Amino acid sequence: MTDAPVPPAETGVEPRYSPLHDVHVAAGASFTDFAGWQMPVRYSSDLLEHHAVRQAAGLFDLSHMAEISVVGPDAGAFLDAALAGTLSTIAVGRAKYSLLLAEEGGILDDLVVYRLDDHDFLIVANAGNRQVAFETLAKRAHGFDVTVDDESDDTALIAIQGPAAEGVLDELITQDRLAPDAPLAELRYYRALQGTFDDVPVLIARTGYTGEDGFEIYLDNDTAPALWSALAEAGAPRGVVPAGLASRDTLRLEAGMPLYGHELGLETKPAQAGLGRVVDLGKESFAGRDNALPAEDARVLVGLTLDGKRAARAEYTVVDPSGLAVGVVTSGALSPTLGHPVAMAYVDPAVAAVGTSLGVDVRGTVIPATVVALPFYKRS
Amino acid sequence: MSDLTTLKYTEEHEWLLIDGDTATVGITDYAADKLGDVVYVDLPAVGTDVEAGKVVGEIESTKSVGELFAPVLGTVLEINDAVVDSPDLVNSSPFDDGWLIKITLSGDLPALLSRDEYVALTAE
Numbered sequence: 001m002t003d004a005p006v007p008p009a010e011t012g013v014e015p016r017y018s019p020l021h022d023v024h025v026a027a028g029a030s031f032t033d034f035a036g037w038q039m040p041v042r043y044s045s046d047l048l049e050h051h052a053v054r055q056a057a058g059l060f061d062l063s064h065m066a067e068i069s070v071v072g073p074d075a076g077a078f079l080d081a082a083l084a085g086t087l088s089t090i091a092v093g094r095a096k097y098s099l100l101l102a103e104e105g106g107i108l109d110d111l112v113v114y115r116l117d118d119h120d121f122l123i124v125a126n127a128g129n130r131q132v133a134f135e136t137l138a139k140r141a142h143g144f145d146v147t148v149d150d151e152s153d154d155t156a157l158i159a160i161q162g163p164a165a166e167g168v169l170d171e172l173i174t175q176d177r178l179a180p181d182a183p184l185a186e187l188r189y190y191r192a193l194q195g196t197f198d199d200v201p202v203l204i205a206r207t208g209y210t211g212e213d214g215f216e217i218y219l220d221n222d223t224a225p226a227l228w229s230a231l232a233e234a235g236a237p238r239g240v241v242p243a244g245l246a247s248r249d250t251l252r253l254e255a256g257m258p259l260y261g262h263e264l265g266l267e268t269k270p271a272q273a274g275l276g277r278v279v280d281l282g283k284e285s286f287a288g289r290d291n292a293l294p295a296e297d298a299r300v301l302v303g304l305t306l307d308g309k310r311a312a313r314a315e316y317t318v319v320d321p322s323g324l325a326v327g328v329v330t331s332g333a334l335s336p337t338l339g340h341p342v343a344m345a346y347v348d349p350a351v352a353a354v355g356t357s358l359g360v361d362v363r364g365t366v367i368p369a370t371v372v373a374l375p376f377y378k379r380s
Numbered sequence: 381m382s383d384l385t386t387l388k389y390t391e392e393h394e395w396l397l398i399d400g401d402t403a404t405v406g407i408t409d410y411a412a413d414k415l416g417d418v419v420y421v422d423l424p425a426v427g428t429d430v431e432a433g434k435v436v437g438e439i440e441s442t443k444s445v446g447e448l449f450a451p452v453l454g455t456v457l458e459i460n461d462a463v464v465d466s467p468d469l470v471n472s473s474p475f476d477d478g479w480l481i482k483i484t485l486s487g488d489l490p491a492l493l494s495r496d497e498y499v500a501l502t503a504e
Contacts, residue, residue: 030413045471046442047417246416246443309420311440333442334419363438363445 018063019156019221020228027242035128037064039245046246050336053210053251054379057162058243059231066130067155067218068123068137072146075119081286082140083113084270084279090115095190095207099270099278100125100133101288106266107273109133110258112207114192122203122218124157126260140287156224160231161214161251163379164238169204169215171234172197178230180204189213197227209248211255211377250333253342256303256375262314262330263301263344269294272346273301274374299327299346303374304360306341306367309334312360318345319359319366326351329360335376342376343369384475388489389498390451395475396492398485403452406479407439407470410502416441418470423448423459423481430454430483432490437480439470452490454483 015038018024024031029040040061042049052058070079076088084099092115100108109129114122125133134150141148160168166185172178180187180195184204187193192205200223208214219227232242249259258264263273270279272294279292306312311334318327327347335342343360351358354373359366388396393411397404412418420440430436430450437448459481463469469478493501 041443042416045417047419047468050442250442310422310438311420313445334440336419336442 016064018061019224020061020063020158023225023228024061024242029242029244032245034064034245035126035130037127039064040242042244042246043242046244046250047336049241049243049247050250052239052241053162053212053243053247054337055162056239056241057160057164057168057212057214057235058210058241058247059228059235060159060161060243060248061228062157062159062216063155063221063224064127065157066125066127066133066150066152067157068125068134069149069151070121070123070137070146071119071149072144073119074144074146075121078141078144078146079113079121080283081144082137083111084286084288084292085113086280086283087113087115087121092117093191093193095192095205097190097278099275100136101270101279101286101292102266103288103291104266105269105288105291105293107260107264107268107270108136108266110260110264110275114203114205116192116194116203129260154220155218156221157216157218158224158228158231159208159214159216160235160240161208161210161243162212162240164235164240165212165214167238168231168235168240172230175230175234178202197230198223202227209255209257210251211257211375212251212379249331250336253331253333253344254335254337254375254377256344256377258301258344259331269298271300272298297349300349300352301330301374302327302345302347302352303372303376304329304332304343304345304358304369305372305376306332306343306360306369308367309341310362310365310367311341312343312345312362312367312369317361318347318369319361320351321357321359323366326358332360337377341367344374347371385495387475387495388492389495389501390449390492391501392449392451393502394449394451396451397479398489401485402457403454403483403485404479405451405481405483406474407446407448408498408502409474411446412471412474412478415439415446415470416443418467421463421467421470421480423464424456426456426459428456430456439467448480450483451492452483452485453487454485456481457484458482
């Protein structure tokens with residue numbers, strides 16, 4: 001037996017730890033390196049954690065993610081110039097998914113942007129892209145009356161995802177510990193509201209990366225362990241469990257959500273990834289605009305389902321019925337919810353139509369695959 | 381559970397229970413734990429001739445794929461159909477119900493690790 005995941009390579013760089021690290025150790029988590037952070041990969045079983053999110057809820061530590069604040073009179077205008085979408089017109093309390101493009105049109109990072117106030121935005125970037133996202137934004141801020149701050153080191157992020165999530169937060173509200181500024185029931189998807197937990201300011205967002213209803217709560221590092229424990233205790237009777245990055249990956253894959261470094265990268269143009277709608281070509285000028293459109297024959301992202309039980313995995317070759325290579329898998333797993341293998345892959349436009357019969361070379365054996373619409377899983 | 385000190389081990393995290401000319405082979409709890417939840421097991425057909433160090437199967441978890449190496453020279457006598465149907469047995473019972481294949485030995489055994497040697501290996 002080989003290829004079992006091994007501890008992170010000794011790079012000489014000190015790993016980084018979440019403010020919740022001790023809580024995870026006490027809970028018996030296994031850890032993995034993620035963008036230089038030691039984060040929980042699973043607590044007990046990644047399948048159990050996956051199913052818990054679909055049926056009850058899971059508690060995720062996402063404190064490794066990057067938070068960048070953009071404050072100032074020109075904040076909206078700056079974001080319109082720096083990002084692919086139009087952020088200046090979203091209402092206070094709204095969130096919007098956006099892209100940070102390179103001048104060459106490739107994707108530097110995918111982001112969620114929250115408008116906290118008229119001149120106050122919060123950008124959430126991927127942990128692995130923290131530096132490039134911050135530096136790019138800071139550079140693009142020249143000439144705008146705006147301050148760009150990297151607040152990642154001072155910010156913890158806890159997500160509770162699944163149908164039981166709202167009930168758990170309600171319980172904390174009943175306990176007089178969580179106090180949102182407005183009723184939680186009125187908080188709709190992709191919106192956020194401010195409030196307090198144990199009198200400490202928090203931002204409660206109805207966002208996530210699992211395909212379920214759920215919340216992401218931003219707060220300071222020192223208060224994070226108390227919030228985590230409160231959520232875990234209120235959640236336990238409802239079937240809520242702590243969940244690691246392994247289940248997060250299979251959950252987001254089933255939900256058809258792209259992951260930077262797999263479906264998205266500097267070589268990817270947004271429309272190839274199905275993210276053409278995120279790019280507002282109606283804006284006269286923004287970084288990457290002139291190169292944002294892919295070539296006509298550029299490969300496009302599709303969903304695949306495979307016969308049998310063997311998963312297609314990243315970098316496996318997609319072939320047409322004649323055996324010709326027509327694409328590459330970017331993510332794949334045996335879907336825990338659906339019971340059959342699912343994958344995302346970039347394929348030639350000629351074979352990208354839903355229903356097209358293809359194959360994936362799984363370590364020397366071509367497994368039949370069919371192009372399907374994304375997402376693979378949608379909550380009812 | 382089997383008495384783990386009566387088993388032999390390989391550096392590839394397989395265990396062997398040797399009984400006369402038959403070796404029962406599985407993967408260790410350490411390997412199962414590192415893999416995560418096992419969701420698919422591919423085993424060789426009964427009657428397949430195997431050779432120490434050669435790949436004879438695959439063990440897939442949600443996150444990764446492990447290759448199963450034949451630890452000894454011989455012929456596949458039996459495979460564990462239960463583990464093919466319920467791959468989670470590799471996690472829940474790696475040393476008992478989660479066994480993978482039985483091999484009829486031919487020739488001498490290669491050098492294998494004792495329990496103490498294996499535990500020392502995985503403690504690194």
